[in-house]
Amino acid sequence: MDFAFLYSSFLRLIAGIPLTLQLAFSSIGLGFCLAVLLAAMMRSRLLPLAWIAEGFVFVFRGTPLLVQIFLIYYGLGQFRPYLDEMGIWWFFRSPYYCALLALTLNTAAYGAEIVRGGLQSVPHGQIEAARAFGMSGFTLYRRIVAPIALRQALPAYGNEIILMIKATSLVSTITLMEVTGLAHKIISETFRAFEVFFVAGAIYLAINFAMARLIALAEDRIAPDLGRAAATIEMGKLSH
Amino acid sequence: MKNGADPAVEVKGLTKRFGPLEVLRGVTLSAYDGEVIAILGSSGSGKSTLLRCINMLEVPDGGTVAIAGEPILLKERRGGGHEPADQAQIDRLRQKLGMVFQSFNLWSHLTVLENVTEAPVHVQGRPKAEATAEALVLLEKVGLADKRNHYPSQISGGQAQRAAIARALAMRPQLMLFDEPTSSLDPELVGDVLRVIRTLAEEGRTMMLVTHEMAFAREVANRVIFLHQGKVEEEGSPAEVFGNPRSERCRQFISSQLRHA
Numbered sequence: 001m002d003f004a005f006l007y008s009s010f011l012r013l014i015a016g017i018p019l020t021l022q023l024a025f026s027s028i029g030l031g032f033c034l035a036v037l038l039a040a041m042m043r044s045r046l047l048p049l050a051w052i053a054e055g056f057v058f059v060f061r062g063t064p065l066l067v068q069i070f071l072i073y074y075g076l077g078q079f080r081p082y083l084d085e086m087g088i089w090w091f092f093r094s095p096y097y098c099a100l101l102a103l104t105l106n107t108a109a110y111g112a113e114i115v116r117g118g119l120q121s122v123p124h125g126q127i128e129a130a131r132a133f134g135m136s137g138f139t140l141y142r143r144i145v146a147p148i149a150l151r152q153a154l155p156a157y158g159n160e161i162i163l164m165i166k167a168t169s170l171v172s173t174i175t176l177m178e179v180t181g182l183a184h185k186i187i188s189e190t191f192r193a194f195e196v197f198f199v200a201g202a203i204y205l206a207i208n209f210a211m212a213r214l215i216a217l218a219e220d221r222i223a224p225d226l227g228r229a230a231a232t233i234e235m236g237k238l239s240h
Numbered sequence: 241m242k243n244g245a246d247p248a249v250e251v252k253g254l255t256k257r258f259g260p261l262e263v264l265r266g267v268t269l270s271a272y273d274g275e276v277i278a279i280l281g282s283s284g285s286g287k288s289t290l291l292r293c294i295n296m297l298e299v300p301d302g303g304t305v306a307i308a309g310e311p312i313l314l315k316e317r318r319g320g321g322h323e324p325a326d327q328a329q330i331d332r333l334r335q336k337l338g339m340v341f342q343s344f345n346l347w348s349h350l351t352v353l354e355n356v357t358e359a360p361v362h363v364q365g366r367p368k369a370e371a372t373a374e375a376l377v378l379l380e381k382v383g384l385a386d387k388r389n390h391y392p393s394q395i396s397g398g399q400a401q402r403a404a405i406a407r408a409l410a411m412r413p414q415l416m417l418f419d420e421p422t423s424s425l426d427p428e429l430v431g432d433v434l435r436v437i438r439t440l441a442e443e444g445r446t447m448m449l450v451t452h453e454m455a456f457a458r459e460v461a462n463r464v465i466f467l468h469q470g471k472v473e474e475e476g477s478p479a480e481v482f483g484n485p486r487s488e489r490c491r492q493f494i495s496s497q498l499r500h501a
Contacts, residue, residue: 129345129404132295133359133411134331143362147349223349225391 002195009186009199016179017203023096023178024165027103031164032157034104035111042116053112060109066170068106073098073174099171107164114160118153119145151223158215162208169204179203246309247272248336248415248446249294254303256289256470263289265470266303271415271448276441278457278478279450281467282493287450288342290467291419294448295337296330299323307333308414335364338408342420344400346392352379352403353388356410364411371410378406382436398429402436409440416440418449454497458482466490 041053060068076083076092083089091097122145130144172181183200187193219226247270256264263286271277281287292298294305296312299322305312312333313325324330346355356375360366379385382402387395395403401421408416418437422430434456441447441460451457457464457478464481466474466489474481474490485491 123345123348125341125343125345126347128297129339129341129347130359132297132334132337132339132341133408134334134363135359136327136331139362143358144347148347151349225348225393 005190005192006195006199009183009192009196010203012186013179013182013196013199013203016177016182017207019176019178020165020168021207023099023103023168023171023176024161026100027107027168028161028164030100030104031107031111034108035115038108038112039115039119042112043119056105057109057112060106061113065102065106065167066173069099069102069170069174072102095171095174095176099168099174099176103164103167103171106167107160110160110163111157114153114156115149117156118149118151121152122148147222151226154215154219154222158212158219161215162211165208165211166204245273246306248275248308249448250304250306250309251290251294252304252306254290254293254300254305256286256293256298256300263470264293264300267467267470267472268303269465269472269475271446273414273446274444275463276445276447276449276461277463277465278461279448279465279467280452280454280457280481280493281473285467286470287467288419291417291448291450294417295334295339296324297339307336331363335359335411336414338411338413338416340401340404340408340416340418340421342423344392344397344404344424346400346404346407348392351389351391352384352395355392355403356407359407360410375406375410378409379403381439382406383432396429397425398432401425401429401433405433405436405440414446416445416447418447418451420450420452422451422453452497454482454494466493468493 038053038056041049042057044050044053072092073095076098080089083092091101126144126148127140130140135143168178169180172178172184175181177185179200183196186196190196249271251270252268254264254267255262263284265286267286267290269277279287279290289298293300294307296305299314301321310329310333313329314322315325317323346352347358350358353372353375356378357368357371360371360374361368376385376388379388382405384395384399384402384406387399387403392400392403405421421437422433425433430453434453437447437449438456438460449457449461459478461478464474464476464478465472466481466485466487468487468489474485474487481490482494485494
């Protein structure tokens with residue numbers, strides 16, 4: 001192994017980390033907001049709203065993210081005159097915004113299903129108890145429904161966050177120089193694909209290791225009686 | 241019974257149907273301050289539905305419910321049935337009613353202590369420090385002071401039900417409603433919960449209790465109501481209802497229950 005080369009590749013690749021993280025966190029954040037909205041629509045009694053949300057999820061879960069990125073970045077370029085007229089060409093001209101849009105819509109579709117599942121898992125009796133004590137409307141959602149749904153949804157959402165961090169690598173195909181984009185560039189100069197992709201992979205692994213720890217911490221905080229922390233306590237009890 | 245005072249709850253001509261099933265067929269009863277009313281009946285007699293209609297967890301099809309003299313306003317719902325006309329009124333009146341459920345329904349994301357302070361702080365707007373101090377007294381009373389930082393999933397059913405009683409008491413309710421509070425408990429855990437309810441009765445709290453614990457009902461209630469097929473079949477003091485029931489159905493029910501006990 002040529003450690004000097006690995007190290008120099010590493011130094012060049014870390015320049016891509018900010019863009020990787022920026023795309024990941026922006027799309028996860030925006031996607032979560034959209035996911036909550038979609039989940040609310042899916043549970044709505046207004047059927048057309050529910051159909052729109054279900055259609056959205058169907059399309060964005062059912063097609064590859066790469067195709068979505070290409071459709072938005074390359075495909076919409078065909079309609080430049082219209083987009084120009086609407087004054088939104090600046091958005092679709094930018095690979096960064098197109099990537100962000102595709103990632104956001106994609107994670108929103110998965111997130112919507114996770115949030116919907118979380119909401120569905122809130123035991124009816126606990127909502128009823130809140131009503132019986134005079135809680136209703138937004139307070140009921142904020143104090144009871146949302147936190148219980150979050151507890152249920154967090155493990156699945158953690159998984160989605162990690163998937164999204166890896167999915168950002170696809171945006172290298174539309175000229176963005178995040179970690180994978182930079183790796184391609186270095187390889188085109190050095191023809192040493194193994195070392196460069198090895199380092200790139202290690203960087204994603206390190207990011208996701210940190211992310212997994214953060215998610216586990218969040219789980220222990222939000223649901224101290226479930227999951228890891230509780231399991232450790234139970235094991236502790238058994239060993240005595 | 242206090243003369244001139246409004247009853248804590250007054251129910252008149254209550255009817256409720258679920259689809260083709262008529263669960264309540266005109267129930268009328270009142271609970272005055274300080275009364276402990278036990279509601280008995282075989283399963284399907286409508287006793288839980290009656291209790292749930294009092295705090296509008298089920299909206300009755302006909303009849304009226306008044307809490308402390310204030311009738312709950314209902315309006316026709318499109319497509320049949322009724323719905324509350326004024327959610328703010330319901331929310332306000334529900335705070336006078338402390339509900340204890342058969343399956344506890346503690347909030348799973350909150351500790352025992354947080355379960356007890358949740359509604360006082362976030363519904364009644366009381367200061368958190370005050371609510372916490374009062375909650376600790378209540379948890380002490382139901383014997384759960386040492387479990388205050390446990391989550392509902394970490395305590396037994398009997399402990400959960402006592403926590404749920406503390407949670408209801410924390411609202412400083414005028415009337416406590418118990419919906420089969422011991423029916424989902426293991427037999428060895430029933431005693432602790434009944435002890436807590438007995439203490440409340442001795443303190444003179446107004447309570448309505450749906451139960452299958454005949455001996456307990458006889459001991460703590462000052463009035464017993466026997467429901468059969470959605471109607472009040474028999475009503476009177478425990479001595480009357482248990483000792484000398486007028487209705488044949490009530491007599492059969494009581495003898496069958498006592499045989500099983």
